Amino acid sequence: MKFKTLQEIIKKKSFKKEFAILTNLKNGETEIFEPGRSLSKEFQNYQNQVENFFKKKKNGVIENTDIFIESYIRPIKVIIIGAVHIAQYLVDFAKSLNFEILIIDPRGYFATSQRFPDLKIINKWPEEAFKEIETSESSALIALTHDPKIDDPALKHALNKKFYYIGALGSKKTHENRCQRLKEAGFSDDQIKSIHGPIGIKLGGKSAPEIALSIVAQLVSETYKK
Amino acid sequence: MKNSFDEKILEEASDWVQANQKVVLATVIQTWGSSPRQVGSRMIVNEKGDFSGSVSGGCVESAVVRECVGLIKDKKPSKKIEFKVSNESAWEVGLACGGEIAVYLEQIN
Numbered sequence: 001m002k003f004k005t006l007q008e009i010i011k012k013k014s015f016k017k018e019f020a021i022l023t024n025l026k027n028g029e030t031e032i033f034e035p036g037r038s039l040s041k042e043f044q045n046y047q048n049q050v051e052n053f054f055k056k057k058k059n060g061v062i063e064n065t066d067i068f069i070e071s072y073i074r075p076i077k078v079i080i081i082g083a084v085h086i087a088q089y090l091v092d093f094a095k096s097l098n099f100e101i102l103i104i105d106p107r108g109y110f111a112t113s114q115r116f117p118d119l120k121i122i123n124k125w126p127e128e129a130f131k132e133i134e135t136s137e138s139s140a141l142i143a144l145t146h147d148p149k150i151d152d153p154a155l156k157h158a159l160n161k162k163f164y165y166i167g168a169l170g171s172k173k174t175h176e177n178r179c180q181r182l183k184e185a186g187f188s189d190d191q192i193k194s195i196h197g198p199i200g201i202k203l204g205g206k207s208a209p210e211i212a213l214s215i216v217a218q219l220v221s222e223t224y225k226k
Numbered sequence: 227m228k229n230s231f232d233e234k235i236l237e238e239a240s241d242w243v244q245a246n247q248k249v250v251l252a253t254v255i256q257t258w259g260s261s262p263r264q265v266g267s268r269m270i271v272n273e274k275g276d277f278s279g280s281v282s283g284g285c286v287e288s289a290v291v292r293e294c295v296g297l298i299k300d301k302k303p304s305k306k307i308e309f310k311v312s313n314e315s316a317w318e319v320g321l322a323c324g325g326e327i328a329v330y331l332e333q334i335n
Contacts, residue, residue, distance in 0.1 A: 001332050001334050001335075003240075003334055003335060006239060010236055010240055013230075013236070023253075023330070023332070025255070025304075025306060025330055028303050059264070059265040059266035060265050061255055061256055070230065070253070070266045073230075074231070098232065
């Protein structure tokens with residue numbers, strides 16, 4: 001690899017825009033690929049294959065070629081509703097697992113930077129907050145307030161946007177009531193069933209870090225099913 | 227989940243080059259069976275055999291360092307090496323997981 005190419009890659013990384021590094025394993029040529037941009041002569045025969053491979057968000061050698069692709073894909077966005085105690089542990093776990101975390105909580109006394117250093121906290125009601133966050137089918141939602149005023153609008157947004165993971169904290173009874181409200185709001189049974197509630201896998205623990213661990217375990221497991 | 231944006235191995239490689247070291251980038255390009263590090267995992271090696279990062283769980287790093295130093299000595303631009311369990315040298319360096327990996331070495335120039 002040329003030093004110049006290495007410098008370009010480092011610059012691209014700092015912008016956090018998605019791209020890939022292509023290497024021809026036969027002759028060592030390297031090129032940076034960006035979605036929608038055509039490749040140089042060296043790689044242009046592989047344009048379609050490269051684009052398809054990049055869409056799968058994977059690294060590897062393209063079948064029947066000598067082209068290796070390393071994809072730089074932005075981490076999965078996990079939106080937490082409620083800057084509560086469990087959220088503090090969730091943030092710790094999820095950070096080392098390379099998720100991008102955002103917290104929404106309109107209650108100023110919870111959502112302080114002292115409780116969540118170095119984290120983006122949006123101190124607004126979910127309906128307002130979601131206007132400034134880009135979300136998609138590859139986003140995840142963890143609703144922790146078990147207050148319908150705060151959780152429900154966020155759950156509705158996540159259902160409409162088809163988030164791949166939606167979890168909501170609360171007892172079986174709380175969840176039944178929640179499902180009923182969503183049904184009355186016009187969501188289908190299938191949509192409502194896609195919510196993990198009560199949230200988390202069964203570990204048996206009851207403390208805040210234990211609940212956070214059970215949630216994050218479910219989140220990771222659902223991510224690999226995606 | 228892997229997040230290549232936050233990994234700093236390429237930045238470190240750049241620092242080494244700027245400190246006038248000869249640097250080889252070793253990248254896991256293929257894996258078969260169970261292997262400790264995923265495709266795209268990297269380590270860097272300089273002419274003295276100093277290294278950073280990893281391509282396995284400590285199983286084949288010593289062999290990779292040897293190969294990288296050799297690449298610099300022979301002034302070769304790149305090379306692909308494979309580690310298999312059935313291979314005697316792999317037993318020697320111990321790919322105990324039973325997997326196989328291919329590592330691509332390239333000099334930064």
